[in-house]
Amino acid sequence: MLVLITYDVNTETAAGKTRLRKVAKQCVNYGTRVQNSVFECIVDNAQCVMLKAVLKDLIDVNVDSLRFYYLGNKHDTKVEHFGVEKGVNVEKPLIF
């Protein structure tokens, strides 16, 4: 299923930047960084539980905000993009 993860963190501090980098590192194991702090991850239920636990450990719950949106398996028509692109669709094959 597609899980959208949005992470609000103050990147004006070095610690905030580091936390964003760590969160991004975990998320890109399962998908794409579509915006600076927005990640689209393709996970099954077990992976989702694991990823959630890891991310909750990485963030500072007193200042950061982390949101998960569950978009299910049929998500092709549920997303629309405008402006500059960031990231690649991990489910589509890369053709060279």
Next chain:
Amino acid sequence: MLVLITYDVNTETAAGKTRLRKVAKQCVNYGTRVQNSVFECIVDNAQCVMLKAVLKDLIDVNVDSLRFYYLGNKHDTKVEHFGVEKGVNVEKPLIF
């Protein structure tokens, strides 16, 4: 239906900050700013088309990125939050 709007803009420039402010102003007409550049809007199809047109006009398509996620009408179980809260659920009554 719930439409999630995520907006990636460089807020280190004054122009970027202004664009974010303008996008936020439009989005909060229909919902909540749940993170600094993430908005949850409750709209019908016509409102959605209109909001999309307005936002596309506000952003700089050469540097910004704007994404729409369509979460439908049954969205209560599709969202999970951790960390500090931002915003209020516009569909829930405010009790004083």
